Amino acid sequence: MDYPMDYAERFQQLDAWLARYQSVWRATPFTQHKLPWEQDWPELATWLRSRSLAEAEQAHTQLQALHAPQPFRELSLQAEALSQIPDWSVAPVQSWPELLERHIPGRKWQQITRFAQASQRGWSQPPRHWLDWCAGKGHLGRLLAWQGGQPLTCLEQDAQLNQDGRALSQALQLNAQHLDYDVMTPTAWNQLRPDHSLVALHACGQLHMTLLEQAVVAGCAQIALSPCCYNRIDGTHYRPLSQRARQSRLHLSKRDLGLPLQATHTAGQRSRRLRDQSMAWRLAFDVWQREVTGRDAYLPTPSKPESAMGQGFIAFCNDLAQHHGLKLSASTDWTALESRGWQRLAEVRNLELVGGLFRRPLEVWLLLDRALFLQEAGYTVSLGLFAPAHLTPRNFLLLAEEKTEQPITSL
Ligand SMILES: C[S@@+](CC[C@H](N)C(=O)[O-])C[C@H]1O[C@@H](n2cnc3c(N)ncnc32)[C@H](O)[C@@H]1O
Numbered sequence: 001m002d003y004p005m006d007y008a009e010r011f012q013q014l015d016a017w018l019a020r021y022q023s024v025w026r027a028t029p030f031t032q033h034k035l036p037w038e039q040d041w042p043e044l045a046t047w048l049r050s051r052s053l054a055e056a057e058q059a060h061t062q063l064q065a066l067h068a069p070q071p072f073r074e075l076s077l078q079a080e081a082l083s084q085i086p087d088w089s090v091a092p093v094q095s096w097p098e099l100l101e102r103h104i105p106g107r108k109w110q111q112i113t114r115f116a117q118a119s120q121r122g123w124s125q126p127p128r129h130w131l132d133w134c135a136g137k138g139h140l141g142r143l144l145a146w147q148g149g150q151p152l153t154c155l156e157q158d159a160q161l162n163q164d165g166r167a168l169s170q171a172l173q174l175n176a177q178h179l180d181y182d183v184m185t186p187t188a189w190n191q192l193r194p195d196h197s198l199v200a201l202h203a204c205g206q207l208h209m210t211l212l213e214q215a216v217v218a219g220c221a222q223i224a225l226s227p228c229c230y231n232r233i234d235g236t237h238y239r240p241l242s243q244r245a246r247q248s249r250l251h252l253s254k255r256d257l258g259l260p261l262q263a264t265h266t267a268g269q270r271s272r273r274l275r276d277q278s279m280a281w282r283l284a285f286d287v288w289q290r291e292v293t294g295r296d297a298y299l300p301t302p303s304k305p306e307s308a309m310g311q312g313f314i315a316f317c318n319d320l321a322q323h324h325g326l327k328l329s330a331s332t333d334w335t336a337l338e339s340r341g342w343q344r345l346a347e348v349r350n351l352e353l354v355g356g357l358f359r360r361p362l363e364v365w366l367l368l369d370r371a372l373f374l375q376e377a378g379y380t381v382s383l384g385l386f387a388p389a390h391l392t393p394r395n396f397l398l399l400a401e402e403k404t405e406q407p408i409t410s411l
Pocket of ligand 1: 133134135136139156161182184200202204207
């Protein structure tokens with residue numbers, strides 16, 4: 001393995017840093033008018049509050065480049081150092097039959113080929129049997145099996161996806177089975193064997209945590225996992241996998257687990273505009289309800305379909321007021337209120353940039369929990385990036401290989 005980082009040490013540093021600043025990254029500018037950190041960093045708060053919505057949008061994906069007052073820069077450098085992970089991403093040069101990539105959107109295929117390429121680098125033994133976990137049609141497993149000639153087993157609960165995958169595997173004359181299994185059940189776990197190399201591209205929270213637990217139980221030889229949707233877990237709070245992370249002071253809620261996922265703005269312009277409008281109107285309603293009720297607290301607002309916004313701002317507020325048993329006043333200056341909503345939205349988005357600095361470090365904390373769990377179970381582990389962020393923001397790859405006993409040579 002080519003990655004000398006000491007995961008336990010890095011985890012310790014990250015854990016202490018995240019615990020120290022938890023009131024910063026847990027702050028919710030959308031629902032809190034005053035954030036806990038503003039008192040300590042008034043210059044930063046005033047600067048962010050004075051910026052426009054467009055400036056916040058621009059800074060969102062380039063936080064390191066933002067020249068904000070301290071401690072923004074200092075936190076940004078710390079976040080970068082603590083999230084440093086080697087980049088294994090290389091554009092594949094090999095060619096393959098068209099059938100392998102048929103019907104796969106371009107970006108997805110690029111993820112798959114890079115995943116396949118990067119996953120081969122971390123193992124000392126050649127894979128013997130691929131097992132694709134939550135395989136969909138099994139595109140990733142099929143590419144790997146086609147490249148190396150090993151058998152392939154795909155576990156997927158959607159029978160139609162399996163049927164389509166089976167047809168594709170047969171057309172390429174691969175030794176593949178696509179099984180209708182719910183990977184959260186023991187019947188699926190019974191499929192796992194020590195000669196399996198498990199691969200999972202973008203398996204959600206509990207699905208990939210179960211993969212790791214069951215792979216360890218079955219003693220699977222190798223694992224290549226790219227996790228996503230850390231917040232899709234059973235229960236309200238995160239239950240760490242590793243002994244090390246179980247000792248942490250951080251008790252992560254589902255909401256906390258969603259923070260690493262907030263980095264992307266992949267939506268089209270129209271849906272972004274609608275999302276902004278809906279948020280600005282909710283924030284305007286929030287300003288109004290705090291003044292009317294005299295309670296300086298956010299009132300949750302029900303999610304509304306796009307059509308509700310077609311009725312206009314006053315009707316939108318009226319619906320929300322009715323929902324909470326409040327009555328709108330005839331004397332309200334709606335134009336002024338709406339522009340206060342937009343003003344609040346600009347402030348919210350700019351203030352959120354501070355929490356944004358902690359997105360990647362929190363994701364690395366979660367990955368290191370997985371890495372340490374596998375190390376504790378006797379695996380050799382490495383962590384890298386398999387694709388650039390523009391191909392997928394979930395671009396971490398965790399590679400693990402069970403340590404094999406070295407044969408004792410006779411003297
Ligand atoms: C995000 S997709 C990833 C699919 C594939 N790995 C890829 O990258 O194209 C998640 C897949 O997991 C499958 N899935 C979700 N829950 C599952 C479960 N409990 N058991 C088996 N498959 C499941 C879904 O049907 C879907 O095909």
